[in-house]
Amino acid sequence: MLEEVLIMSKKFAGVDINCGKAMNQHVGAAIKNGNLSESDIDRALFNAFSLRMKLGLFNGDPQKLPSGDIPPSQVCSTEHKNLALQAAQDGIVLLKNTGNTLPLARSNVTSLGVIGPNANFPPSLMGNYNGPPCEVITPLEALQSSIKNTRFVAGCNIVACNVTKIPEAVQLASSVDYVIMFMGLDQDQEQEGHDRTDLLLPGMQQTLISKVAEAAKKPIILVLLSGGPLDITFAKNDPRIGAILWAGYPGEAGGSAISSIIFGDHNPGGKLPVTWYPQDFTKVPMTDMRMRADPATGYPGRTYRFYNGKPVYQFGYGLSYSSHSYEFAAGTATSIYLNNSSSPQAQPNDPNTLSYDVASLGFNTCGELKISATVSVKNHGPMAGRHPVLLFSRWPSTEHGRPAKQLVGFQSVHLEAGESTKVEFSLSACEHLSRVMDDGRRVLDKGSHFLIVGDEEHEISIIS
Numbered sequence: 001m002l003e004e005v006l007i008m009s010k011k012f013a014g015v016d017i018n019c020g021k022a023m024n025q026h027v028g029a030a031i032k033n034g035n036l037s038e039s040d041i042d043r044a045l046f047n048a049f050s051l052r053m054k055l056g057l058f059n060g061d062p063q064k065l066p067s068g069d070i071p072p073s074q075v076c077s078t079e080h081k082n083l084a085l086q087a088a089q090d091g092i093v094l095l096k097n098t099g100n101t102l103p104l105a106r107s108n109v110t111s112l113g114v115i116g117p118n119a120n121f122p123p124s125l126m127g128n129y130n131g132p133p134c135e136v137i138t139p140l141e142a143l144q145s146s147i148k149n150t151r152f153v154a155g156c157n158i159v160a161c162n163v164t165k166i167p168e169a170v171q172l173a174s175s176v177d178y179v180i181m182f183m184g185l186d187q188d189q190e191q192e193g194h195d196r197t198d199l200l201l202p203g204m205q206q207t208l209i210s211k212v213a214e215a216a217k218k219p220i221i222l223v224l225l226s227g228g229p230l231d232i233t234f235a236k237n238d239p240r241i242g243a244i245l246w247a248g249y250p251g252e253a254g255g256s257a258i259s260s261i262i263f264g265d266h267n268p269g270g271k272l273p274v275t276w277y278p279q280d281f282t283k284v285p286m287t288d289m290r291m292r293a294d295p296a297t298g299y300p301g302r303t304y305r306f307y308n309g310k311p312v313y314q315f316g317y318g319l320s321y322s323s324h325s326y327e328f329a330a331g332t333a334t335s336i337y338l339n340n341s342s343s344p345q346a347q348p349n350d351p352n353t354l355s356y357d358v359a360s361l362g363f364n365t366c367g368e369l370k371i372s373a374t375v376s377v378k379n380h381g382p383m384a385g386r387h388p389v390l391l392f393s394r395w396p397s398t399e400h401g402r403p404a405k406q407l408v409g410f411q412s413v414h415l416e417a418g419e420s421t422k423v424e425f426s427l428s429a430c431e432h433l434s435r436v437m438d439d440g441r442r443v444l445d446k447g448s449h450f451l452i453v454g455d456e457e458h459e460i461s462i463i464s
Helices: 002-011 022-032 038-054 078-091 139-146 166-173 205-215 233-237 254-262 279-283 358-368
Strands: 093-097 112-115 150-153 178-184 220-225 241-248 324-328 335-337 345-347 350-357 370-379 385-394 406-415 420-428 442-445 447-453 456-463
Touching (some): 078 241, 093 233, 112 139, 112 166, 139 150, 139 178, 139 254, 150 166, 166 205, 178 205, 205 220, 205 233, 220 254, 233 241, 241 254, 324 447, 324 456, 350 358, 358 442, 370 385, 370 406, 370 456, 406 420
Parallel strands (some): 112 150, 112 178, 178 220, 220 241
Antiparallel strands (some): 093 241, 324 370, 345 350, 350 442, 385 406, 447 456
16 A cells, blocks of 8 residues: 555646545545645645636636636637648648659549548547547548549448458459548547557558558558557558658548648648657557667667667658748857856767856856757748748767757748748757756756757857
8 A cells, every 4th residue: 555655646746636546545545655845735625626717717707707607609610610620730740652642533433442440530630639520521421522423431340440351342442543541540549547568550451451451542641640650661661552651630620621731722831849769669568658769678768869870751741732942041149158267078988078067057058058959941932831940959970879860840831832930049058059968957958959940950059
């Protein structure tokens, strides 16, 4: 029991509420054993109740307060439906588009085959922790509204795909102009309290995809629904799969959003929010949360900052129907000067590098170490669209635990075909160019640092 109390007290350190029963069952024992103090409880109660006061929950009948009677007509307004569509469109990531498979021209599509268990199953669009949707249009329904001659075969009994109808799917694929497959995961595969044990598509999905791709007249389009990453190396490398879209769990407007991208009504600009690891990464124990790689033991590290293996797709990856170029504008800082009162120290494990302890520099000094980086970005066409500009920083090497790179800023711009603009990033050397040592100290290395956007780099030197 004591061990459980210790675990729970560590788990909820700094957490004021818990949606389960753990606090109710174990906090009393944690206080008795000295693992929590009553002042910790007082702090949590103060935070929880002050927030409820701000929400007006103690000012009479909540239903009679301004936010107490929000009718369905307000929730499901045209404005909110349009926002749901925009959010879904902006979140979809184009992972592959060999030979400009996408977008499809509606006039060129005389027949369309739709295959997959996620094509016409509304819950697969929702994920979880969602309220009841106003209206759900599945991908199949959205495509049917664009192409009259659209035929559908699920191919799998469910997303787990333990029973298939491969012959029917193959027959459909061989008889139509274009094939779009809707595969991936659902809440039976991943949700809170239900961890995945591998990164592959479930059941016989991969077999179904490969058989359909082999039978189709043209390279097929693969659309994946999932909350987490998937090892789809087979699809990435298969020339018979011309395009891959990852839609996440896109919500009630997901079907319409996917269709708008497939037919070029919307130019995709989404970027992957996580690294997609290969299946071998499942050999890493889930409980080993070290970030840095350990070559001595073969530990590959975690996240785009430290993983030294070959990812399926990198964090921040995402294609567009347009190509974009970047250039660091004139005037972007090339040097940052520290006053002579600041003395860099050699690190014990890295004697050739001089570093400043950020805590020792202090708030005022760090406040003065601000720089501005301006990036010119151009849309070379042929379509207008929203484009996220991601700014990373890196060190001259990854020795002694330095990250390969780290995201220090991002902004989205909407550019017409052929249009260019400038994006300005305000950076703090202490925050954006520093790194964390093994002992938790944050240090700022003297010498070269690099800002990266796309394939462009800009060097900045820390000088004392």
